[in-house]
Amino acid sequence: MGFFGMTLAYIAFTILHFFQFVLALVVCGLYGTDLDRARKAGKYTDGKWVFAEVVGALSALTAILYSVPFILRFAAVPAWSFVIFVLWVALFGLFGNMYIKEDAEGNGDIQRMKNAVWVDLANMLLWFIGTVAGAAYWWVHKDRKSRFTGRAELGRGALHPIVGMEGINDLPLRQSLVKEYKIWSYEREKPQEKGEEGGGPASQEVFG
Incomplete structure (x- = not known):
């Protein structure tokens, strides 16, 4: 992989991490609306919504961290990306079971949650791609490093x-x-x- 190839890889990862960051913030906004409303009304805070906020926040922070040059060369990167992917799988399964088959019937809040489920799915797919691509990038860099230090x-x-x-x-x-x-x-x-x-x-x- 030459310098030009490395530049293309960095640009591709930057675009991926940008969308991961943006969609994570979207999820925080969609679920945060209900949490903020419950807080203002002094009502019970549902743990499922808190879980969604935690997953969204972790994903956004991780996407920012991954934008640092050369950090993708560490073996911990694909491992942590896989953890984030599993969290999105759990989140999608949790709220998908609650809202995919739900009929909104003009209810804006239910429709918002139905939309949130598909954003969860998009996040899940993005982190799956990030996990696979990150593992491949680390493996290629590991091979180059071993050849360089072979002397x-x-x-x-x-x-x-x-x-x-x-x-x-x-x-x-x-x-x-x-x-x-x-x-x-x-x-x-x-x-x-x-x-x-x-x-x-x-x-x-x-x-x-």
């Missing part, structure tokens, strides 16, 4: 991992590997140059 596992006299670099399409990674190869080659030849100067140990071995 540290090789001995001093081992063949440098630049061999076979033609299979790497990431231009910044290729340039970095070339630079490391030059340093590696220089350090490898250094002892030989020192030995040849002034009749050092290397010259003594050659000329007896």
Whole structure:
């Protein structure tokens, strides 16, 4: 994945997180209307509506956090996205069972909740996509990181991992590997140059 590919991936994730953030706020508004009304009337606050607010708030905060560059490279990101996805599944199932088959009959409040259920479904799908895409992004980055740091596992006299670099399409990674190869080659030849100067140990071995 080259620089251009990484930029496209970041733009795609930014768009995804933007819609996750917006729809999470929509859910907070739809369910928050009833909570605010109950608070003003001094009535009982239903825990199901509180749960909807918590899920919406967590999703909005997570979408903001995911907008930070490079944070998607952590393994915890797809795991937490999956947790958010499960919460949306539970929320959709809970209110879908209550309102999908309900006939609004001109009641604005019931119609609002029926609309909220479909927003819940949209959120559920967005977080499912985010979970899968986040896991794929982390896996690809993990593979690139292991290839980049592979040289540290090789001995001093081992063949440098630049061999076979033609299979790497990431231009910044290729340039970095070339630079490391030059340093590696220089350090490898250094002892030989020192030995040849002034009749050092290397010259003594050659000329007896």
